[in-house]
Amino acid sequence: MKCVDTSRNAAGAVHALVRAVLGSEIPLMIRCWDGSEAGPPDAPVRLVLRRRRALRRLLWAPSELGxxxxxxxxxxxxxTDFFESLSHLERIIGDRSGPWKVDATTKREMLRAGLRLGVLGLPPRPPAEEIRLGGRRHSRGRDARAISHHYDVGNDFYRLVLGPSMTYSCAVWDDGAKTLEDAQTAKVDLVARKLGLREGMRVLDVGCGWGAFVIHAAREYGVRAVGITLSQSQAEFARKRVAEEGLSDRVEIRVQDYREVRDGPYDAIASIGMAEHVGEAMLPTYASALYALLRPEGRLLNHAISRKAGIPGNLGRTSFINRYVFPDGELEPLTVMVGAIEESGFEVRDVESLREHYALTLRAWVANLEASWAEAVRLTSEGRARVWRLYMAACALTFERGSIGINQVLAVKPGAQGASGMPRTRTALLS
Incomplete structure (x- = not known):
């Protein structure tokens, strides 16, 4: 690898550094704190380093975390366009979830460039939005702190991003969905139909969020529903929403861990976007708990993001997602999720992939955030708004290229002599 030929201005030095580390010419233009620029003027990616501290962050954490x-x-x-820029950067640096590998010669040149640029020094304090949890992984207390970090950002902020439905999971963009609201209504109704909801049934929603599914199920299907969440702010919002809909006699919202629910049996259970917080080690406990809460021939709908086999599932201790978005989050291959559900006693009857739908949903959320950027910053902080923009845009691209997926797994608790009471065809299931 060639030595870094640092130029007289900051941008030239930085551009040479990046080129040396990556080992190739890159379609990247850089503008630095001193106003200098380097790189192709028509580059598809234009980065602005506003402060020397940006380089110090990268020197101390030469990874996606930096x-x-x-x-x-x-x-x-x-x-430049945020989605296009992220896509190019991912292709430029490849899989860089760990520290970037550079040879001894380049390291020496990086040190010289750092001295010239005046960026050497102690590691900068991480942004306030970063979190590192203590205690036993997936204990009830630690899980509650992880959920609070992600969901207790403020209901007004979430309403701005998610839209009026306040539905924080993959929408279903069927032929009738013209808007994000249409697509989210289509999703909760799809779950209701797969569960075979009928008037008078008793339904549990594990990880109920702001109450979209339990409200839809009670209003449209006449069920009695219990929604549980670990987020106080979600529960407060959901209870208010339930009251406004006139459904307080049919919908109960609890701040409760799924391991603490003791009032079964339920006729049906929905788990929409919650299993990602459970962790592989706890999946048998999770599946067994839900199995115990269902009556014979009751149905479970598990809606969860999945990863390809062979890719680490715990999102990496030093990954952006783990430190800023989903602390302790874990993605499992579909086979692992299905295996845990089956091993607990369920019969899996239907699996549906919604991968492309989640990419469209994430792009809609990013559009909402960017359209009301100033308000988002006012409601939280600029750092928090930046976390969400980066997280949602990066995830949209990841879904689009198929690196991760999302699936609805429908299972049933067998009844007497193994009877399931399930329709024989998917057409009948969804009718």
Whole structure:
């Protein structure tokens, strides 16, 4: 690898550094704190390093975590289209979830460039939006702290991003969905139909969020529903929403861990976007708990993101997602999820992939955020708004290229002599 030929201005030095680390010419233009620029003027990616601290963050954490810290703190900005820029950067640097590998010669040149640029020094304090949890992984207390970090950002902020439905999971963009609201209504109704909801049934929603599914199920299908969440702010919002809909006699919202529910049996259980928080080690406990809460021939609908086999599932201790978005989150291959559900005693009857739908949903959320950026910053912080923009845009691209997926797994608790009471065809199931 060639030595870094640092030029007289900051941008030239930085551009040479990046080129040396990556080992190739890159379609990237850089503008630095001193106003200098380097790189192709028509580059598809234009980065702005607003402060020397951006480079110090990268020197101390030469990984996606360093890049994320620089962006979240405002030390680094992206001037070109955000989705296109992220897509190019991912292709440029490839899989860089760990520290970037550079040889000894390049390391020496990086040190010289750092001295010239005046960026050497102690590691900068991470942005306030970063979290590192203590205690036993997936204990009830630690899970509650992880959920609070992600969901107790503020209901007004979530309403801005998610839209009026306040539905934080993959929408279903069927032929009739013209808007995000249409698509989210289609999703909760799809879950209701797969569960075979009928008037008078008793339904549990595990990880109920802001109450979209339990409200739809009670209003449209006449069921009695219990929704549980670990987020106080979600529960407060959901209870108010239930009251406004006139459904307080049919819908109960609890702040409760799924391991603490003792009032079964239920006729049906929905788990929509919650299993990602459970963790592989706890999946047998999770599936067995839901099995015990269902009556014979009761149905479970598990809606969860999945990863390809062979890719680490715990999102990496030093990954942006783990430190800023979903602490302790774990994605499992579909086979692992189905296996845990089957091993607990369920019979799996239907699996549906919604991967492309989640990419469309995430792009809609990013559009909502960008359209009301100033208000989002006012409601939380600029750092938090940047976390969400980066997280949702990156995830949309990941779904689009098929690196992760999302699936609805429908299972049934067998009844007497193994009877399931299930329709024989998917057409009958959804009618």
């Amino acid at each position: 890049l994320a810290r620089a962006y979240v703190s405002g030390d680094l900005d992206v001037e």
